Amino acid sequence: MRVNLTVNGRPQEADDVWEGESLLYVLRERMGLPGSKNACEQGECGSCTVRLDGVPVCSCLVAAGQAEGREVVTVEGLAESARQRAGGGAATGARGAESASLDAARRWQAGGTDSQTGENIELAPVQQAFIDAGAVQCGFCTPGLLVAADELLERHPNPSDEDIREALSGNLCRCTGYEKIMDAVRLAAARRSEEA
């Protein structure tokens, strides 16, 4: 069958989709968007989280046909959608981090000087916060966590720790112990309230 959907703002179509293929498979293998990860394909780990018409879902549990005609945002589209939310200006990139006032936030200003850390690449604030807080180790959980965290912060700009834990409870991470993921979300929220 043919499936038409909008992915990260761009209309996409896939042909010869077998009826059992998941949205995750179609994104990764047919549309060349491997950012959404395939850690369990059982709906248990959240690595494949994307937004389907704005709602975070495990794309491994969504049949490709169910996404027909709908809007999908993946980790590859996070920076762009953050830019649009911010009113079409340049991505905030959060390199204004230096001005974050929360002590908790300041602790994580790791001050990367490596040319490869991508100081000039436009990232969504939550993406930059994950890098700065050290919330990325192997990074396999990261795309799903970013999509979930971005949605939380959109809904709830000032989440409590318990709110963060509740929102991210569907996303497993085996490397970090989650503490630095907490730090990253707190940092993204703190930077945002600084800017507001």
Added chain:
Amino acid sequence: MAANGAPTGLTQGARTKGGIGESTLRPDGVLKVTGEFAYASDMWHEDMLWGQILRSTVAHAEIVSVDTSEALATPGVHAVLTYDDLPTDVRHYGLEIRDTPVLAHGKVRHHGEPVAIVAADHPETARRAAAKIKVEYRELPVVTDEASATAPDAVLVHENRTDLPLSPPTSSGAGGTPVIPHVPHPNIVHRQPIVRGDATAAAGRADVIVEGDYYFGMQDQAFLGPESGLAVPGEDGGVDLYIATQWLHSDLRQIAPVLGLPEDKVRMTLSGVGGAFGGREDLSMQIHACLLALRTGRPVKIVYNRFESFFGHVHRHPARLHYEHGATRDGRLTHVKCRIVLDGGAYASASPAVVGNAASLSVGPYVVDDVDIEALALYSNNPPCGAMRGFGAVQACFAYEAQMDKVAAELGLDPVEFRRINAMEQGTLMPTGQPVDSPAPVAELLRRVKAMPMPPERQWESSEGADVRQLPGGLSNTTHGEGVVRGVGYAVGIKNVGFSEGFDDYSTARVRLEAAGGRPVVTVHTAMAEVGQGGVTVHAQIARTELGVSQVTIRPADTQVGSAGSTSASRQTYVTGGAVKHACELVRERVLELGRRRFGSYHPAWATAELLLEGGKVVTDGGEVLADLVDVLEDEAVEVEAEWRHRPTEPFDRRTGQGNGHVQYSFAAHRAVVEVDTELGLVKVIELACAQDVGKALNPLSVIGQIQGGTVQGLGIAVMEEIVVDPVTAKVRNPSFTDYLLPTILDTPALPVDVLELADDHAPYGLRGVGEAPTLSSTPAVLAAIRNATGLALDRTPVRPEHLTGTAGADGT
């Protein structure tokens, strides 16, 4: 540079930023947050086929017949291979003992063993074709524990072991010298006794003697990135393999002979690795993908699903441990006797080394002169077990720390004070007789972790009532605080760093310094597997520190450079970091030599002063700038490839276990605070604080990340993680993330960390391996806290609700 060739302006050199000791950010961070980082399962090639493995549905059976005809006839299928299709006589592989068949031959020895492989044009086609392969099994009795393994009529898991003399061991060999049998039974992979002093005599001096039996469940590494790889056939008859692994060269040594190819025709490149924790030390689908690619002439990708991943890698050895501790009234340990039985499952994997670790670290970080220790690993028809973070030390730590609490209680001493009295220090002898010759701040770590502020009591209480999210049971809303009790527990552990027992544990680094675009740039090339730990960050930091150049590129790891050894045993920053440092030092010497030749006549300091590279310049130790690096280099590139090894170690004596077997130790202590709903048996860990000595934190942000990650893996084994194997059929009952429970962010508490930096003079920069120690002590700390809260004895891990409510069966399961 001035026109006459003389260096200009002698000013202060600027220190290069991003060197060691700074929390430099990961070079792969941006790729990982944008979804562009290519993990093994993201590899793609035009024309590629998908590989699928057919696995055994039973644990132990003779294979009567395999019929692949229907699978082969399936449209879209390009190859179906079994043992009979293997190209050479080398049909087994293994890390230490080559006992694992590439595809089952005649027999299967565990549930999920690979029997046949398929390549097809769609993963679903491959799956369906594999399901059409007809395998007829004649089931055999299963060996599942020590009793069934060593019973008089026990079935032998490996009926023709080649690493043993085939005749039964005799008590004396030719010439009257006693023959020390490698193992007392063919169903035992390896055995290591350690005897020092006279434990029985020492027991006579004890005022209290405490015995205990413990069981440690089978844990899975559960890295999130599934086993995956892409094999691309080469025009020269060789193959290129893009793979997620922990040690490229170890894989290569095992793969090439099976394919019948020389090693230089199997070109391996590390693809993105989504975590490892020991689970990628053994081969998984490497050979299978190469075989299918070479057979079909097409690139072949294999991606395990999560179900298959539980069968596709070894697990942490489950263990039964028996301990006896004695102590005098004043709180001094007199002796330790222990016996540790590890279940290695169907194939050897890393079992011999795990046994060595369990034995040599079985007493923990304590001073005990009289010990009688035995550790062994069984062959069984349970899933194969091998390396996992903490490697043999984890199981022992769980038991000896429970014992320490029991002895302290028996003596009426505070458990931390009792540990402090017996804590080892620099100079203490290990049970193996080896002196600990670098700082061993065991008492200090305990003091620090105890001194950390406690989380507030009943923190879930607020003016509006209880925030159920902070209570045991969480959003299930099972309690509002009634029946909830708090407990606090402590534990400390000791882990060896690097490979032990005489292993030639070296690493190789190639470092290149050149001028490009008017700036000095460094390229570092090693075969180190970056599995998430942050080695790539640290290598760049070392190069900046040693060569004073800010622009450092880390080349992808592949087999075009010498071996880096394994990313395991907390060794990579030590050994490959050491190799990068060493190669940089050699580059620096060559650069200074160049400089002397070019500019030596312009300034006497070239000949007389200690010279450094800082901020892209050659400077004296007084900070005077002698030249810009780009001027020294001109268009010459200085490149050095060098090997580096740590101090040699030696094997443990087979009979006494004596020997300088380890190169370095690392230490961590934990304090756990838990709340338990005693009615439902639910546990909430409120806080898990850690104090660890890291020698020198090369990257503090990464160090803390490693400590927290290791801590939570220890929490997982304490309260939820366990692969459940049916004791009758030896089949795995829970190969999924639905049934194998991993800590989520809701199960994970605040994780404060106190980092101590006491340099080890033998190690590069004084560093100490970091990754594993926190996994040791976190489990027993949580258990101690639960015991403290409930008053229950709790001798197994993980603790499940039924153990807390008294509804578990007699066997604790």
